[in-house]
Amino acid sequence: MPEFTFRSAQQFSATTMDHRKMKRLSMDMDGIRIDSVHSSEASDTTSDHDNDNDNDNDNDSLSTSNLFELRLTSTKGFGLVATKDIPRGTCVTSELPLFTLPPTLLTWDEACPQTRKAEVIALQRLTASQLDAYTALHYNARSVNLPMREAIRTHLLSKQYTESTLETAVKDNIIKVAIFNTNCVSMGENSSLGSGIFLNFSRANHSCTPNVENCFNTVTGCETLYAIREIEENAEITVSYIDQLYLPIEERQHALRRWEFKCDCAACEGSEAEESAHRRRKIEGLTEVFARLEKKSRPASSSPLRVRMPKSVGEKSEFAEDLVTLLKEEGLVGMPLAYALRWASKYGLEAGKCLAALEFARQAVEVEQTCVGNVMKLPDSAEAWLNKLESMAASDDKRFKAERERARKEQEKERIKNEKEEAKREKDEAKRLEKEAWQKKKAEEVSQMALWVAEAARLKREREISESEAKVDAKKKKEAAKTALKKARRVVRTGAEKTEIADLDIERLLAALGAEETVALAEKLSELQGESEVWKMLHEEMEKKRY
Numbered sequence: 001m002p003e004f005t006f007r008s009a010q011q012f013s014a015t016t017m018d019h020r021k022m023k024r025l026s027m028d029m030d031g032i033r034i035d036s037v038h039s040s041e042a043s044d045t046t047s048d049h050d051n052d053n054d055n056d057n058d059n060d061s062l063s064t065s066n067l068f069e070l071r072l073t074s075t076k077g078f079g080l081v082a083t084k085d086i087p088r089g090t091c092v093t094s095e096l097p098l099f100t101l102p103p104t105l106l107t108w109d110e111a112c113p114q115t116r117k118a119e120v121i122a123l124q125r126l127t128a129s130q131l132d133a134y135t136a137l138h139y140n141a142r143s144v145n146l147p148m149r150e151a152i153r154t155h156l157l158s159k160q161y162t163e164s165t166l167e168t169a170v171k172d173n174i175i176k177v178a179i180f181n182t183n184c185v186s187m188g189e190n191s192s193l194g195s196g197i198f199l200n201f202s203r204a205n206h207s208c209t210p211n212v213e214n215c216f217n218t219v220t221g222c223e224t225l226y227a228i229r230e231i232e233e234n235a236e237i238t239v240s241y242i243d244q245l246y247l248p249i250e251e252r253q254h255a256l257r258r259w260e261f262k263c264d265c266a267a268c269e270g271s272e273a274e275e276s277a278h279r280r281r282k283i284e285g286l287t288e289v290f291a292r293l294e295k296k297s298r299p300a301s302s303s304p305l306r307v308r309m310p311k312s313v314g315e316k317s318e319f320a321e322d323l324v325t326l327l328k329e330e331g332l333v334g335m336p337l338a339y340a341l342r343w344a345s346k347y348g349l350e351a352g353k354c355l356a357a358l359e360f361a362r363q364a365v366e367v368e369q370t371c372v373g374n375v376m377k378l379p380d381s382a383e384a385w386l387n388k389l390e391s392m393a394a395s396d397d398k399r400f401k402a403e404r405e406r407a408r409k410e411q412e413k414e415r416i417k418n419e420k421e422e423a424k425r426e427k428d429e430a431k432r433l434e435k436e437a438w439q440k441k442k443a444e445e446v447s448q449m450a451l452w453v454a455e456a457a458r459l460k461r462e463r464e465i466s467e468s469e470a471k472v473d474a475k476k477k478k479e480a481a482k483t484a485l486k487k488a489r490r491v492v493r494t495g496a497e498k499t500e501i502a503d504l505d506i507e508r509l510l511a512a513l514g515a516e517e518t519v520a521l522a523e524k525l526s527e528l529q530g531e532s533e534v535w536k537m538l539h540e541e542m543e544k545k546r547y
Contacts, residue, residue, distance in 0.1 A: 087230060368382040
């Protein structure tokens with residue numbers, strides 16, 4: 001399976017290069033073959049590359065896309081910023097190189113005069129507008145060491161420079177070579193197509209969680225950037241300069257010193273940077289596991305991990321699925337996720353999880369095509385693996401047959417389980433409704449009883465109030481009758497005193513008379529005028545009572 005790569009496109013084969021899209025001129029200049037783009041200026045092309053027009057143009061490649069523009073950022077100098085919302089899977093830019101160097105001149109020998117000479121010659125062929133765009137790029141002067149500088153000087157000594165202009169020319173070409181060393185992109189697997197300068201890509205800043213994936217398309221000869229997640233308007237478009245995205249923060253920052261770049265992304269300086277570092281350490285360990293299983297080399301770390309290798313195909317499958325989950329959680333949803341999905345599919349198949357392997361393979365194809373588009377097919381593509389699995393699934397492959405049977409049994413078991421659960425839910429629902437009806441009835445009875453109790457209490461209160469009022473009235477009447485009786489007795493006694501009737505006789509009369517009789521007698525006495533009439537009436541009353 002291909003190695004991980006971000007800055008370069010070393011995983012892509014050169015065998016599918018379409019020379020109609022990118023005409024290379026092989027020129028013999030001072031005995032050095034220099035590859036150069038046919039057009040006088042690198043241009044930003046459409047994602048499907050339907051236009052085969054090879055006419056020269058002099059357009060600035062940064063102005064040909066309406067998806068982004070070059071803006072000055074707050075901390076990282078100039079960068080590419082989205083001018084509108086960019087959906088996931090969109091080809092943000094696809095551009096031809098400004099110029100290239102052939103693979104025959106790419107060497108690890110820093111003092112190689114042929115390479116330094118080739119760089120200088122290629123730069124001398126740029127037009128004024130191309131050179132302006134090129135020299136506006138950021139560069140790291142330390143990328144041109146002393147042997148490289150001596151090689152440049154040696155080449156320029158063969159040219160017609162005066163002693164006064166030689167030093168100026170050397171300094172100028174050192175800067176130009178530094179720009180190339182800082183911004184060049186490998187083309188093809190192991191730089192089999194050389195390396196080139198791509199203006200748009202060179203303007204993109206780094207992030208340890210990039211939102212685009214870059215690759216060199218060997219069909220179109222263009223460096224492409226594909227959005228691997230939704231990019232909102234005014235958000236910066238970021239790539240990754242390094243392969244070692246899973247290393248500790250300090251090691252990532254050290255690797256970025258080649259570009260004189262200090263990363264301040266959320267994974268490096270955000271509030272969750274510590275959690276991110278812990279998750280990336282796990283990702284690094286799992287990636288190392290699968291690099292060993294796949295017999296792939298990986299960049300060395302200053303703090304290598306001791307990893308536990310899986311002991312069974314089941315564990316391999318589980319490790320791959322864990323890696324997929326971690327990558328998604330960390331937001332690394334480019335080609336590393338595509339590889340992890342491939343591993344989950346491959347080892348899932350070995351573990352007998354054929355249908356899951358098929359689903360992982362489909363996801364891998366979707367992620368891979370999101371990263372590189374549909375124009376170019378990778379030599380060991382996820383689509384080829386998916387086709388293989390689908391062919392196996394369509395045939396009588398015993399693994400898929402056994403998996404389908406197992407899945408059928410699981411589905412049947414799940415169906416029976418669901419039916420039982422549904423029956424239980426229905427039974428529980430019936431009980432619930434019955435209980436609710438009983439509770440409702442009880443509540444109604446309690447409510448009715450409460451109404452009865454309230455009514456009884458109301459009647460009792462009214463009765464008590466009525467009885468209390470009656471008692472008060474009776475008491476008042478009794479008091480009034482008592483008062484009237486006292487007054488009547490006083491009237492009778494007064495009448496007796498006036499007529500000189502003995503007190504004893506009057507008291508006997510009053511004792512014999514009832515209360516009403518006493519009051520009636522007093523009223524009659526009150527109406528009489530003379531004492532003789534009073535005396536006569538009192539004697540009549542005493543005769544009646546005969547006491």
